[in-house]
Amino acid sequence: MSSLGKKFLPNIFPKDFPPRLVQSKIGIWDVTREIPQGLRLPGTRIFSSLNQVKNGLPYFIRFLRDVFALGPVLLVIYIMCAIWSSFEPTVSLYYSSELLNVIQARVQGFDSDSHALLRACVMQILIVSFSALIDRWSDKYEAILRHRIKLHFAENGLRSTLKFDLPTLQDPEVKSKLPSANYSLSAPGDAWFALTTLRFKVTSILDLVSQCIFLIVAMRRQQFGPIFVAMCIAHPFLIDLIDFDLWSFNFLQSCNNANFIRMSALQILSYSERFKRDIISDGAAEYIESEFHEAKTKLGDTSMDRLGIQWMIQKPSSLRILSSLVSELPIFMFCIQSFISPSTLSAGTMAILRQTAQSIQWCIRGILLDSTSFAELVTNFKDLYILSELDNKLKEGNVQYPARDYDVERGMQVEFRNVSFAYPGTEKKALNDVSFLLKPGQLAVIVGVNGSGKSSLTKLFNRLYDPTEGQVLIDDLPLSSYKLSGLRRAMAILCQDHHPYPVSLRENVAIGLPTWKATDEEVTMAIRQGGAYEFIEKLPKKLETNLDPVDMSQCNYKREMPPVFRKMMDAVEQPTSISGGESQRLAASRTFMRLSGGEIRLLVADEPTSALDPQAEYEMYQQLLNQREGKTVVFITHRFGHITKHADVILCMKDGALVEQGTHLELMAARGEYFRLHEVQAQAFAQPSGDGELVGDDGSETEDWNL
Template sequence: MYGRRRTRRPPRKGNFNPEDEKNVKHTKIGVWDLYEEKQPELERVPLLKRLNVEHYLEMYNTLPFVWRMMKDIGSMRSCWFYMGAFLLVELVSSLIPALSLWYSGQLLQIVQTAVDQRTVDKKLLLHVAVGRFVCTIATQLCSHSKSRLSRPLIFRIRQFYSVRIFRTIARLDVPTFDDAGIQRQFEQVFAGDSRSSVAWEVIRMAINISTTTIQLLSQLSVLATVLKGQRDGTLLALLCFSRSLFDWVQYQPKMPLVWAATTRNEDYLKMEGLKKTVSTNLHRQEMVAGGMWEHMHAHYSKCSELLGEDAAGFWPLYNVFSTRFQWSTLIKQPFKELPQIVFTLRAVQYPSSIPLSLASLNLITQTATTFSHTLFNLFSQTGSVADSFATIRQLYEIMEVPNRIADGDIPFPENTRSLQYGIAVEFRNVSFRYPECEEYALRNVSFKIEQGQLCVIVGRNGSGKSTILKLIARLYDPEEGQILIDGRDIKALKLADLRRAMAVLFQDYTHFPLSIKDNIGLGDPAHAEDEDRIEQAAVLGGAAEFIEKLPDQYDTYLKRPVGDVYSTLSEGTKTIFGRPVNYQGIRGIGNMKGNETTSLSGGQMQRIALSRTFMRTLDDEQKVGLLLFDEPSASLDPTAEHDLFERLRRLRGQKTMIFSTHRFGNLTRHADLILYMNDSLIIEEGTHADLIKADGEYARLWNLQAQAFLS
């Protein structure tokens, strides 16, 4: 609601707090302020810092969640077969480099024999050539096999977690879903398409780490065997691997596990706000009608000029900041040249050993390069695995986040037939504030609506009318007081039963990114596929007439959830040969639409929402005893509003109806109870005749509206 102020609550114990200067390092990066949790004492030891101890400890703590993930994957059809086959192929693939290195050693032995004895073992040479060829073919076959085996694995894992994730998100109630902390967890765990494949990424990286370790150990053992007995072999190996060691010492560990960045630069905030304003169609009408674009352009240019190089997002600026010159890089190149220098000196001293030394140097250099690359991949993968393990933990933790609105255990109602006579609703000294808001939306509100009564809640916008309906639907629980439904505490009733017994239309209704048919049908999930009921509900909601005029009628999407994909050439531009780019022909044959949004008026949108509410009232078996309508005629013209009220009165029968509005219309004359609200309080209550006779605030506003029509 407008006018609410968000309170700033002190951080809970254990949470990351950027204001705690003792534990936080602050760095200014352009317009951004980076706050990093200071590393633990262990991490300040240079060697331990390189090893990134905290990430390994994090991996250890998340192992129970990884084990749970493996059990879930094991329950999937044929997953263990594909997993075992994939692991076997990976194992074979990790041993091939060592085998290839062994053949290189054999080739080195052939060179040694040729130098010493002036003869070549042709049989051994052929064996080595065939072996190296087989290694190359085996590498390609393993790569192809891994690709083929991973496809069904990825599909099954993605499908399994996609369904689990959908359930996790869909089951959350309003206050839990709106919590900023929960939203941040969603952004981290469920970001993009990776949200369904994070399990596969963990498996793949874990297998890669295992096979990479095997690959490194096997290569080192083979290399030691090959170089055994070679003159200066050990020295050349140490010199070649010294560069890898130097690179590892130079390696900068990643950012700490806990960090946050924010910007408070007014120019940058304004610049980004202007960019988003002109980039969507949401504000286009007001921009064009108000002639705002030149003013916006001038301010955007001014902000851009003032900020200069600092006008960028966090990651681009951080990448520039973290790429700094280091003096140690100046001595990196000489390490690379040391093996060649030693080789040259030995060649002068022992000219006859040049072919052998050159072959040894080439073999060691290639192996050292491969080893260095593999080792760095291993370190980077362990860091990525730590992050992925943490994501797995967050995934399973968020799957078990309890809803803040606790379910009751008493079935409702005891007798389903009693719903046809309505539901009694009573508020006893109810006070309520929306989460993280300081001002009360309701203050000490008390009233009672008997079974079958028509209650109209009137008052200005922001007075608390909508909040009463949300509390009755138990989207929230009051901070103080008690709500009774048919004489029982609303918190004790089963939520599913309670909500099944009512039909609700909120003022801030939304339309789902589905077809009109689905938008209406979901009003009654039990009959969401019944097209006859859907069409009947559309008639009651006043939407049938305009829906049937649409090209796709009830199959029309208000906004398609999946857009068409086009080539990179934009429509209206020209090709390199000057031919205009036009997609009309392709769209016509493919039955695609240029505009993927169906434009409807506010009144038409509201009629679809009304139809969804009426959908639930059509069920003869599933009785509805309480109808809640929050400003249902706000976007309707007077004729449509009158027709709606007449339909509501006829359909209500003996059911209880609560109707909120800021208009004093015809419905108030027929109300059994009127609650007049102002500033979160119920100021007056009674029938229309009683309130007019009392000559209070309700009567004054009624007369004001009446005079507007009569004058």
């Protein structure tokens, strides 16, 4: 706040006094409100933070420049229509009063100017016609301007979101500013909302000023004119002082009503399609219905309406009566004046003044009740650009991969030096003091039970996260020194939990090599290598199939859907379900597409066959091994197979630590964690001997670990 504001209004602004918290229970809601201390003057929240307005003005100017660049003529038309909409009520009131006065004079038998009557009628018709024409222009050009603004800022938001790394995206403050994944492009959008809010504020003020001027001019000859004008203006300020609107507070609402929460959970359980199969299979419908009825009975008449509705309902009767009486003060002034000087009043004048008074009161009340203060409005414009100004938490290096003095023809060298890592927001270490060296061209296998830290390693390879402690080196240089785009272009990471993209299967595969426009032959080769060719060929649209198409269709009908609508809805492309194994094959195909570009120097496959049968698993590993030339290859698995016997080095993880490393023979001879895991899986294929011992297929006894 400015020094002037601090000097003359020391008790108005909440930050001058610490607020007090007031807790209340309204229906199912527990409400905690922040009540500002000190003097509260009506309307002060509109100007509650002058510094905030000042800091946000550059963003407001930037927004206007962007909108002007999108359509200079459109913006001018939009502004002119907005200005007319603010003055039109006053102009219409003026000519309506002229028309009523002429009509009243003729009704009372006084001589009146016929030309004046005709002029008033013509002007009224012209104003109505012109307003309708302006509304038509406003609707037409406003739609175009809204479309351009919406797409412009949607593209900006997309660009800003795509640049963020994982730690930045997982920051709660950044999350709160990101558009929802379900955000519809058909919605108006935040940018348009900010512009329309600005228009409402400006036009409301212009409308208020014009109507106040009209009222002052109309009442200038009345004995109680100034008092009447003062009452019209004072009413909404008085109401704002005594009537505490919920949205004028900072408040937190929560629901701890166990019965309402249980009913909500049971409703989700009943209506959600993903639970339907289990409910039917388990015969749980009757149980759910019974539990819902019991919770409903316990809830009783406790209101579960929205908090805003319940807040309005609980307003005291005395406050309602006072508010109604204050709103009628102007009409009481008419009554007093009718006794003192009845000749100065006419029915037409009273009707127009009455209408004007109510319009002014509603206009002021609307401005005061508007929860978006000028500071918040400017903040809305700032939020439109805040994402583009946020920096990633992972700082970009300046070395382009590969470094000029390093030979990468055999593959990428990866070294972990005393690396520890904890995910953002957690204290538990997923990795603890891990050190190893993978030489160029080596085949490494990382093994361990679930939760041992295997997958966490992969997230450090391509720098999705930075280590909490220690250092990761690529080709003898710190990973953080490289430019991320070039480094990641030299890596292919195949994970077990890839999700199909909501585009065609062709694009799902081709996007693995985004800088290359893949041909049909290249895509077909990739899906053959990934093992997805057979299931894709069985689909009606084959590679053009979209597994999760964007569906914007909606049918509105009464009682029963018309047959023609049903046929049209049935024709809309529906989501296609695929198995976990097919999803892994599709992800593998994308990886093979990426490998075909010839730039990959590190291939990491994290549990790529967890949902595949043994034959498919063998074929997948063979295809991946065929791509080994010129690459360092890392396989991560908890299932032992032939792949471990061919590894140059095996890293055995346990509880986030690297407990063993070496070849298969070396680790088996050490009889440590790797040996234990190997023997546990080997027992599944062992044959029981006559004395109860487990023996392998070759007759050798297996170790009993009493697991």
